[in-house]
Every structure is written in C-alpha cells, then in structure tokens.
Amino acid sequence: MAEPAQRRVETRQRILEAAGNLFREHGIDGVGVDAVMKQAGLTHGGFYLHFPSKEALAAEVSQTLLERAAVKWQDLSRNLDRDAALETIVTHYLDAGRVASGHCCPLTTLGTDVARRTTSRQAISGALRGMLDALGRCLPGRKRQRALTALSMMVGAVVLARLADDAALSAEFLQAAADSLLPVRASRTQ
Amino acid sequence: MAEPAQRRVETRQRILEAAGNLFREHGIDGVGVDAVMKQAGLTHGGFYLHFPSKEALAAEVSQTLLERAAVKWQDLSRNLDRDAALETIVTHYLDAGRVASGHCCPLTTLGTDVARRTTSRQAISGALRGMLDALGRCLPGRKRQRALTALSMMVGAVVLARLADDAALSAEFLQAAADSLLPVRASRTQ
DNA sequence: TGTACATCAGTGAACGCGCGTTCACTGATGTAC
C-alpha cells in the first residue's frame, strides 16, 4: 500500500536525519545539498520538493535536534529519581564514543554555526530553557545556578574534547566533567 | 624612513588582525578574502603577497590567537598571587561586553570551525595545555581536575551565552560561571 | 480484468553567482651615477 503522502513524509524524514549527521560532523557550510541527498539515497534535484532552501533545512535540523534533546532530558528528570536521571543525562552527554563519532549534542557541533545565523535563535533559547529546567530538577541546592554551570561545563567539555588532537587529553576533559558533576560516582567510575 | 621590509611586516600584521576579528565574528567560511583585505585597508589582489592561501591564514589566525591567550594566562599566573590571577583570567574571559562583541576567546568562536580542519590541531592542543597549566597554578586542591572543569565551564558558558538570543539568559550563564569559579567574590560581585 | 490517462516523487543536465586565486600592470620608493 504505502500511500504516496506517507512515502513523502518518510523521505523528508530521511533527508532530515542525513543532514543531522552530516552537519554535525562537517558543519553546515562543509556539506552540500548533493551530499545530504546522496546520504539519504536520492539525487540532489529532488531536494526542493521537501525544503525551500538549504538554509531552511539547516534551521529545521538544529531546531529538531535540540528539541529532541530537551524533551528527552525533561522525560528523564520526571520519570527517574534525581540521581539516576542526572547520571543518565551526564554519562550519555559525555560519552567518549559519541563525542568522537560526531553524534553528539548539536550545541557543541553546530553552536557557533547557528549563533551566526538569525534563523531559529528563538527556538534554540526555548530548548536551552528546557534543558536547564530538566537539569535543575535533578540537582540539589541552588538549582538554577547549578543547572547553568552544569550545562556550561558539559558543553565546554565536549567542545574541548573535540578540539584536542590527542585522545588522552580529550578523555581527560570528559572524565573531569563527569567526576565533577557526579561526585558520588567519582571514586568508582575510574 | 620606514624601510620596505618593516612596512611589509606591518601590513601582514594588519591582515592577521583584521582576519582575527572578522573570523571570530562571522566564522571562517563566513568571511571572504576580499572582506579581510578591505578591513585591513587594502584590495584583495595583494593578499597572496602575504599568505599562500585563505586556509593558511585561517590556521595562522587561530594558532596566534590561542597562543596569545595561553601566554597571557601563564604570565598572570606567575606574576600575580593565586586569587588575583584567577579573578583576572575569569572575569576577563567571561566579560559580557567582549562576548557580545565577538572579541572573545577563539576557542568559543572558532572551536568547531577549527576542529573540522586538519591544520594546526597540534598547535591548538599545545595552547590548551598552556591554559590548563596556568589555571592549575591558580587553583587549590586537585589542580588538574579543577583546571579541566574550570576551562570547560568557561568555554561552555561563553558558547551558550552567544547562542542564547535573550540577553538576560546570556548574562545568567556568564554570571553563574563566574560565581562558581570565584566563590569568595560571589557575594560582592553582583 | 484490461487499457488509457493523470499525478507527482524523483532525475540529472544546466544555470549563475560567489569567492578563492591569478596575473599584467601601476606607482611609489630607493639606488646609481
């Protein structure tokens, strides 16, 4: 069966997925429309049946990825107890494999790209607020302050881990951030 | 007098300076050779008298800016007492005006750009180590661990402050990081 | 059930703009005599 409308939605989704991976790995300016379409198993001409421009795709990709992360954190922080939620969020975020492969948080890979484009700045702030809320729910004490510094530390650690050419230094950044954010676990993690 | 060799060096320096500012503000891919040369008060044709390619310029710019920061931190950490050095480094790094104007640390504005280019990754790691050493010298206790998390937090706070479209949220990130890193001052800073 | 037609996602050649790079030329400065 697979009625045409359904098929169309699936194709669009494949393009978004392909772009999400490629943009995070090589940057928005580092990937052409043809590469995205090839990755999605199509040819470049069909792109404009699904998106009005590359810029629009970039905006939707970063927005979608960020919202997905924010929603996931919100769910975790509501459905697990504090410590378990925090540990899940932090260890997943700082996972060395994901960082190395580029499948990591769009804040760290597209942050500067997106900061320079006007498009969807507002949606990004919304996602940021969602992430901060979720983190605050998992943290004791001065929640707002601690959520702000925790998010900063996670983002910075991933940015720096990707920047260091040396795997050992990369790992140090990720490990130090994890130990600092999950003090109880610090002793047995390593 | 101003012998020609001297003049040549100065011109080259002007180009580097112009590129440093423009690249940090708009990204490497967001600025053309012609824009850099115009900012330096020249026309684009002369660029290749000073640099073999735009890519080479980008590598030298990021390397120079990072080394400059690393050296400055090293000097501060050696010539001031601990608390004063730390306060100078942190408040300067997290200065809201500099962040907003784009004259901030190249780690936060060129980080992802540079992470994707092979050029000069090694020099960058060198600068990172220098910054970590300097920070460690200003911090008590487990110096290495604290230097890693402090640098991560500063970098992340600036990245997030630039990403947030809302000035209040921006300021929150910078303030929270400063308060966390300079606990003694926290009460009187605000 | 079979044939003719309509729809539309996808194809791939072509277009055109932006930008990195090249090159013949200019004009200011320094040197030789």
Place this chain on the structure above:
DNA sequence: TGTACATCAGTGAACGCGCGTTCACTGATGTAC
C-alpha cells in the same frame, strides 16, 4: 642636486570551480471507464 632605472607592495580585471537552485523530463503508482 638631478635624472634614469630597478624594485616591489599593491591594484583591479579576469578566470574557473563549487555549489545552491531551477527545470524539462521520466517512470512508477493510482484512478476512470
């Protein structure tokens, strides 16, 4: 001191490639009769 020449940083027109975008066409699927 003045004139002729050499040097070379800088100019700006031109080139060509990459890439975003367009468009005439294809071919598979669904509908009418």
